[in-house]
Amino acid sequence: MYDLLFVGGTLVTGNKNQNIISNGILGVSGSKIKLIGEVPKDIDDLPQAKKIVELNSEIVMPGIINTHCHAADSLFRGLVENMSLEDWLQDVWKAEKAILTPETTLLGSYLGLAENLLAGVTTVVDMFWYPFETAQASIDLGMRICTGGIFIDFPGVGDRTHDQYTYEASDFCSKFQNSEIVFPAVMPHATYTVKPEHLKDAKKIADDYNAVFSTHAAETRFEQNDIKERYGRSVIRHLAHLKILDEKAILAHCVHLDDYEIDLLKERRSIIAHNPLSNLKLGSGIAPISNLLERKINVTVGTDGAISGNDLDMWLSMRLAATLPKGDLMKPDIVTAEEVIGMVSLNAAEALGKANEIGSLEVGKQADLIIISTESIHAVPLFDPITHLVYSTAKSDVKQVFVGGRQCVKDGAIVNINMDDILSEVRKLRDPILKSLE
Numbered sequence: 001m002y003d004l005l006f007v008g009g010t011l012v013t014g015n016k017n018q019n020i021i022s023n024g025i026l027g028v029s030g031s032k033i034k035l036i037g038e039v040p041k042d043i044d045d046l047p048q049a050k051k052i053v054e055l056n057s058e059i060v061m062p063g064i065i066n067t068h069c070h071a072a073d074s075l076f077r078g079l080v081e082n083m084s085l086e087d088w089l090q091d092v093w094k095a096e097k098a099i100l101t102p103e104t105t106l107l108g109s110y111l112g113l114a115e116n117l118l119a120g121v122t123t124v125v126d127m128f129w130y131p132f133e134t135a136q137a138s139i140d141l142g143m144r145i146c147t148g149g150i151f152i153d154f155p156g157v158g159d160r161t162h163d164q165y166t167y168e169a170s171d172f173c174s175k176f177q178n179s180e181i182v183f184p185a186v187m188p189h190a191t192y193t194v195k196p197e198h199l200k201d202a203k204k205i206a207d208d209y210n211a212v213f214s215t216h217a218a219e220t221r222f223e224q225n226d227i228k229e230r231y232g233r234s235v236i237r238h239l240a241h242l243k244i245l246d247e248k249a250i251l252a253h254c255v256h257l258d259d260y261e262i263d264l265l266k267e268r269r270s271i272i273a274h275n276p277l278s279n280l281k282l283g284s285g286i287a288p289i290s291n292l293l294e295r296k297i298n299v300t301v302g303t304d305g306a307i308s309g310n311d312l313d314m315w316l317s318m319r320l321a322a323t324l325p326k327g328d329l330m331k332p333d334i335v336t337a338e339e340v341i342g343m344v345s346l347n348a349a350e351a352l353g354k355a356n357e358i359g360s361l362e363v364g365k366q367a368d369l370i371i372i373s374t375e376s377i378h379a380v381p382l383f384d385p386i387t388h389l390v391y392s393t394a395k396s397d398v399k400q401v402f403v404g405g406r407q408c409v410k411d412g413a414i415v416n417i418n419m420d421d422i423l424s425e426v427r428k429l430r431d432p433i434l435k436s437l438e
C-alpha cells in the first residue's frame, strides 16, 4: 500500500529522456517515489493507497531547483534601484548592516523562501550572512536548502573576522553533513571581496566536507577589469589559478567570459548559475548561455535576491533563459524549452551532487514534486506541456507542492508555518529599513 498516490494528470518526469506520461500515476511510500507509469485501464487495477490525489488536466513535474538566491534580501526589495552592481552593492551592504541580525535574517528568509516555495521551488541554493537562520527557515517551511558559511574580507553584517567566518563555515558543514534536507555549502562572496588566501581557505573547508562551493563570478565588465588589474588574470583564470574551479563549484552569473575562460569552465566541469533577470536589471549584460550549453557546460538557473531582480520567480527566469539568447543572437532555435526544464531540474540536482536523490520524477528518488493547474485562460488549449511550462506558466499556477512526499503548499498556500505572523513582523521593519540608507 502506498502512502500517497497521484492519479491522472500529465507527468513531466524531467528524467534524462524527458519522458512525458499523459494520464499518469505516481505512488509514494515514505519520502520516496515507488511507482510511476500510466493509469491502468481497469479501475480495479489501481493500487491501494492511504491517500489518493485525483488529477485531471494538471501537470506534475519535479520540484524546481533555484541555484542562486539571497532569500532574506526580500526584506529590502525595491530599496535600491537604477544602479550598476558596484554602486548598488554599497547601498545594499549599508542597509543590510543596519538591519540584519540573526532574528531579522530568519524573518527575511521565511519571506524569500516562502516566495520560492509557493512558485514550486523545492530546493534553493542560498548565500547569506547567517546561514543557520536561513537553514532554520527552510526546515520550518519543509523545503530543501543548500547553504553555508560565507566569506567576505571587510567588516560586514555582524562585524565578523576571517577566523570567525572560517569557524562558522566548518561548523555549518559539520552540523549538516549527513542531512537530507540541508546540503552544506561554503560561499565566499566573490574574487573582488575575498582575497586569494581566504578563497583557498573556503575551498579547503568545502573539500574537507565534500560540500558545494559557490561564489559570484564574472558578473560585470568592471569586475573583470578590476581582477585583471589586481592579479593580472581575469576572474575565471584567477579561480583556476587558485585551484578552485572544479565540478563542485557553482559560479553565479558568468556574464563576461572570453573563449579561454569558457574552455576552462568546460575542462574543470564547473557549473553556472544563470540569473537573467538580475543581470538585466543591474545592467550587467546577457550571459552567453547558448555558447556554454553548446560546450556541454552545466548551466542552471537562479533568481538571485529580490534586492537585485525584485522578483523570486523561477518561471520568469526560465522564460528569460530560453528567450534572451534567441533574441540576442537572432536564432529562434537555440536554448530549447526541454533544455531549460533540464536546467532547473536534473542538471541542477547534478550541480549539487544530488542527482540520485532529487531532480526528476523517477522510482527511488525523493518525492519532490509540484502540481500545476492548466485551468487558466493562458493554458487552454494546451498542445505541449514543456513549451507551456517554459513560456506560459505563471507562479500562481502552482497549486500543490510536495517535498519528500510531505505537502508544503496546499491550494496555493504555505502549509507548515503561519505566514500572516511573519508578514506582520516584516511590516514592522519597513520604516527602519527605509531609514537605513539615510
Ligand SMILES: [Zn+2]
Pocket (backbone or CB within 6 Å): 068, 069, 070, 216, 252, 304, 305
Ligand atoms: Zn547573488
